[in-house]
Amino acid sequence: MMKVCVLTWEFPPLIVGGLARHCYGLGKAMAEKGHEINVATLSFPGAPSSEEIDGVKVFRASAEIGHPHFITWTLLFNHFLEKRVADIDASADFDVLHVHDWLTAPAGISLKHFTKKPMIFTVHSTEYGRSGLHSPDSYAIDGIEWWATYEASKVIVTTEFMKREVCGHFHLPWDKVDVIPNAIDLSKFNVYVDRDSVRRRYGVNPHERLVLCVGRLVPQKGVDYLIQAIPRITQRHREAKFIIVGEGWLKGHLEYLANQTGQRWRITFTGFIPDLELVGLMKSADVLVVPSIYEPFGIVALEGMAAGVPVVVSQIGGLAEVIEHDRTGIYVYARSSDSVAWGVDRVLSDPGHATWLTRNAKEKVQNTYSWEAIAMKTIEVFEKIARR
């Protein structure tokens, strides 16, 4: 039995992107196998400072001292996170420390040196890939990411694409980096959904075609390319409606673009919606579009596959590894609204093919991307490192 300390800045109910879901799914599956999983994370209003969620012990830390500048705030938060971990276990007798992304890396590195326990660092994305290096802050973030990969006994990434990016950019030896994919909780999707009633809640009639897009509203997600494709899609599918789920700083700009299409009445921005509602929406949609321009993995595509909705994805990064073109989904070119329109049309115009895609996709998800399998692979890495 391993005693693991996980450091992550996102954990339910604080869900922004895929990180919270990843840490929850992995932690729960490891706990089910009998391992002791302690998660130290950022506090969230309404969430207790400590609790147990599905066998995972969760400890939340607040940044008691603030600062307007984000990196300064992050370093202050890491100090309080480190202190919180010391409170979890005075002897700090963990077998391994598992750090997710740079935001909790400073605390992880300090704890590694203090406890003399190995640190494993999972890189979900890099500053270099997300936004390029263009400002003092982005160089500092890039530096912290490099530092964490250097300090780590092992680096984990979720796709071969990310392995190439991380090894190339940080000059890491190829064998220091292991690929362990993301997964999803399949049981979440085995629920009955009253499709008509879900659609009605979002103003979509039973005969209309529901095009869904789910993701943080940030440039990397490429939602603007879907919005710009809408006039072309609706030329061929006059009954199409578009629902865009997610929150993010680009929302105002995307709403502006939606107004420019002349089809604003067809487009709904829902903001953040809870998981259960999201499952209902996915199971009620006719097509799920993932038009990202940078995507280290693309967990939302897996969720769509599990929900039984045909997926149209950009052929980039992790999406190009998760999806098989014309077998489990449809590839489109990234940064091309024409291509997005083509992909959506490909699905909506041929319901028989769409059904075939979803059947293959479901089978693929069930066989490859379960948390149980991913947890076992991760524990194998931990055990190897702890034995050194």
Add this chain to the structure above:
Amino acid sequence: MSGSSSGFSYGPVVPEDLRLLCMLHNIGAITPERSLTIKEISEWTTVESSTVQSYLQKFVEQGYVNHIKAGEVDRYHLTLNGIRKVLSIYS
């Protein structure tokens, strides 16, 4: 999956008003107990009071900020959606 600085080389940059929302988060105004007045926010962030006031009014309408009236004093803090909005910039 997580963490970015506030400007993107390939897309629109984070608008000024959202920078204030981020700063509200970073200085800890995320619960009613830690809510701040316009004067305090202005001092922390070095943004003019009048600009702070106009941005806050917009954020309240958008549901990203809560306004609390305590006697004669107006105090502000982020809502859960406001926190998510801010963290999306860094995720």
